[in-house]
Amino acid sequence: MSALTVTGVTKSFGDTVAVDDVTLHVPHGSLTAVLGPSGCGKTTLLRLVAGFLDPDAGTIAFDDRVVAGEGRPATPQQRRVGYVPQEGALFPHLDVAANIAFGLPRAERRSPGAGSDRVDEMLDLVELPRTFRSRQPHELSGGQQQRVALARALAPRPSVVLLDEPFSSLDASLRETTGRAVARALRAAHATGLLVTHDQAEALSLSDQVAVLRAGRLIQAGSPADVYLAPHDPELARFVGGATSLAGRCDRAGADPDRRHADSDLGRVSLTHPAPADELVLVVRPDQVRFGESGVAARVDEVSFYGHDAAVRLTLTASGTPLVARVTGPTAPAAGDDVLVSVYGPVHAYPAPDCD
Numbered sequence: 001m002s003a004l005t006v007t008g009v010t011k012s013f014g015d016t017v018a019v020d021d022v023t024l025h026v027p028h029g030s031l032t033a034v035l036g037p038s039g040c041g042k043t044t045l046l047r048l049v050a051g052f053l054d055p056d057a058g059t060i061a062f063d064d065r066v067v068a069g070e071g072r073p074a075t076p077q078q079r080r081v082g083y084v085p086q087e088g089a090l091f092p093h094l095d096v097a098a099n100i101a102f103g104l105p106r107a108e109r110r111s112p113g114a115g116s117d118r119v120d121e122m123l124d125l126v127e128l129p130r131t132f133r134s135r136q137p138h139e140l141s142g143g144q145q146q147r148v149a150l151a152r153a154l155a156p157r158p159s160v161v162l163l164d165e166p167f168s169s170l171d172a173s174l175r176e177t178t179g180r181a182v183a184r185a186l187r188a189a190h191a192t193g194l195l196v197t198h199d200q201a202e203a204l205s206l207s208d209q210v211a212v213l214r215a216g217r218l219i220q221a222g223s224p225a226d227v228y229l230a231p232h233d234p235e236l237a238r239f240v241g242g243a244t245s246l247a248g249r250c251d252r253a254g255a256d257p258d259r260r261h262a263d264s265d266l267g268r269v270s271l272t273h274p275a276p277a278d279e280l281v282l283v284v285r286p287d288q289v290r291f292g293e294s295g296v297a298a299r300v301d302e303v304s305f306y307g308h309d310a311a312v313r314l315t316l317t318a319s320g321t322p323l324v325a326r327v328t329g330p331t332a333p334a335a336g337d338d339v340l341v342s343v344y345g346p347v348h349a350y351p352a353p354d355c356d
């Protein structure tokens with residue numbers, strides 16, 4: 001497989017700039033999740049890489065081979081991308097073996113055994129029994145169908161595999177197990193993959209790199225831990241992992257020459273980095289909010305119990321500031337409780353709007 005490099009790519013439809021000057025590198029054999037809300041340009045980016053669309057500006061390269069943006073673009077066939085769409089990818093009149101072999105070069109397909117070795121290899125890769133060869137698509141669950149779709153995409157040894165919300169039609173538990181199986185298969189095949197999703201948990205848990213798009217622009221690309229622990233801005237922090245934003249102030253003249261602390265409605269909190277300004281926006285992750293014997297008074301408004309954990313929505317009594325906490329299920333307080341809260345660990349700080 002090839003490394004994928006997108007450089008300064010822009011694509012507009014009329015007045016809509018769907019992809020806006022995006023630069024992204026996907027190293028050979030790694031999986032990048034393209035994450036963003038509906039309409040942010042994810043599918044357009046995927047279609048540009050596949051060769052279904054041509055960029056208005058910028059280049060796309062597979063290793064050193066420029067496939068779009070310089071001279072004559074390579075056709076989708078010449079690019080040899082594997083494509084896994086949302087659902088309905090399989091030919092309903094072909095059995096599993098014929099579906100998987102369909103993507104193989106014609107000579108290999110015609111040979112006796114119809115590419116059988118490769119079919120078995122692909123079934124092993126996506127962790128489906130070889131006895132599934134003769135099943136019809138309608139005899140498979142949705143998750144199994146998506147695994148066969150991946151097997152079909154990988155069979156011809158493509159340069160890059162593109163997955164467009166491949167789990168979105170599956171229910172929650174199937175979605176998770178299928179997602180993990182697909183990620184394992186991609187790793188085992190040393191595939192270079194681009195996975196489009198609007199599900200942040202999916203992006204963080206399955207990929208090596210998360211690329212966050214907003215209104216066509218790449219806001220941040222980094223490891224899942226980087227994007228979660230050092231989000232580019234408060235909006236991205238709220239989108240990836242959830243967060244409460246609150247005002248903070250760093251007292252330049254105070255006894256804090258390193259500017260590593262700020263005062264807020266939640267009391268004095270420590271910062272991950274020196275404060276970038278005096279007036280700040282602090283981003284507090286729900287798992288950083290702790291209940292205890294000391295802290296700032298708050299009233300519990302609502303508790304959403306998920307079993308292993310619970311989301312607790314609170315209002316700080318003195319300031320009226322809303323806050324969300326995430327605690328292990330059995331330790332959750334009840335709606336209406338008066339509690340004391342504090343912040344655990346350092347928080348990220350950003351300059352407040354209109355301030356230096």
Ligand SMILES: Nc1ncnc2c1ncn2[C@@H]1O[C@H](COP(=O)(O)OP(=O)(O)OP(=O)(O)O)[C@@H](O)[C@H]1O
Binds near residue numbers: 037040041
């Ligand atoms: N063929 C087209 N003609 C006109 N506008 C388009 C076309 N394709 C996409 N767009 C617009 O470009 C923007 C990005 O669309 P795109 O489908 O890439 O977003 P997305 O992030 O994949 O959204 P979703 O998650 O809903 O699939 C949207 O505003 C969309 O309306």
